[in-house]
Amino acid sequence: MLRATNLTKQYPVRGGDGVVHALNDVSLELGDGETLGIVGESGCGKSTLAKLLVRLEDPTSGRVELDGVDLTGLRGRALRAQRRRIQMLFQDPYSSLNPRQRVGSTLREVLAVHRLGGDARGRERRVAELLELVGLGAQLADRYPHELSGGQRQRVGIARALAVEPSVLLLDEPVSALDVSVRAEIMNLLVNLRDELGLSYVFISHDVAMVRHISDRVAVMYLGRVVELGDWKPVLDSPEHPYTSALCAAVPVPNPELAQPIQATVIGEVPDPANPPAGCPFHPRCPRAEDVCRQTDPPLLELRPRHAVACHVAARTAVSQ
Structure with missing residues (x-):
């Protein structure tokens, strides 16, 4: 139903040379009635991706297709007609409404x-x-x-999003600005509406538990790239990328005596997107980084059926097995 192909978005640096690499060569697909979860730290490009998918912003390169129609090439009435089919729910419910x-x-x-x-x-x-x-x-x-x-x-x-009877909803952190007591109510409402109306969702969040609750498939983003993609259970229960492992390990465990949380650590801070590191963008923080990680950017490869990972170490381990 919705397909993003090689989406890239760069913003010029104010008062200087260079660009901020907000999104780098992202390709995703959303099926009919499916929920695709997008998870990652703040600043990883999730909201930029959402804005490109609904054409609130234009990509530097790449394309977005809705049922085969290229949205990136539309203007005026043609774009408005397609926007009936894809709507967005924003993070802040107050600033998104006219007071x-x-x-x-x-x-x-x-x-x-x-x-x-x-x-x-x-x-x-x-x-x-x-x-x-x-x-x-x-x-x-x-x-x-x-x-x-x-x-x-x-x-x-x-x-408001449902008023035009859309087929796809982009949910950008839809409950992060709400009190904890009402988050579950809104999440359950979204699940019920999806099933009742036959909607497809792109659900964006930094909360792995929320993504696990609602998603059929999950894409993990880091520094503007997709580093792991697949069905929610193998991605979140048996992650191959060390960054995904770190995200899952950060989820609080309700019962530490019964649960077996994934152990993973990262070092340092997120690199500057205006000056990303050479090679794998995660290697400065990765405990498993090798020389090849510092020199070559790993491609997103399908290491298992319906489970793709961008990691040199994970790819070598999969081949050896």
């Missing part, structure tokens, strides 16, 4: 722009249906965003 616009007006505007819902009365009915769909009462249509809780505001954001 001077009531909830009902926010939803009606979406319907008006895309000429949906029929006449004024039909749009009012549709607004009420959308609010009920996300677990809010129709009476909230007259409220402003500041009169709602964080969870309610995010539900309004979900309703």
Whole structure:
């Protein structure tokens, strides 16, 4: 349904020469009714990828296809027509809403722009249906965003995304700005809507536990690249890349006596994306780094069925086995 091919995004450095390498040659696919989890540290390129997928920004190179239609080559009405099919839910439910616009007006505007819902009365009915769909009462249509809780505001954001009846939702850290007590409610709502409406999700998060809960497949990103990709269980339970192992090891274990957490450590800080290291981008922090890692950037190779890894050491180990 959604395919990204060799996506690269570079930003010029302000007041100087050079560029920031935000995204480097990323290729991903999303199937019909599938949830693809994107996980990694802050600054690894997750949100940049989301913006490119919905064409909020243009890639430096590469392409994005939705059911075979190249979104990167569209403009104007043609792009607007395709945007009905792919929508985004933002991280901050307050800043993503117009503070001077009531909830009902926010939803009606979406319907008006895309000429949906029929006449004024039909749009009012549709607004009420959308609010009920996300677990809010129709009476909230007259409220402003500041009169709602964080969870309610995010539900309004979900309703706005669903107003145009999309096929794909990009969920960029959809619960990270919410209180812990309401995160589970929003996550369960998203799962129920996916199953009820037959949606496909790209779920972006730094929280491995959240990604495990909702995803069918997982892509692990580091410094603008995909370093491990595959079905969620082998990637998160038996990771091959040392960075994925470190992410999984950082997840708190509810019962240390019963659980067997993956042990892994990394050293140092994330490199400057304006001056990335030669070779494997993870080698300055990797406890398994070898000479080849400092010289050659490893390609993303399928080491097991439906499990690809960009790691020289993992590739050599797989061949020896």
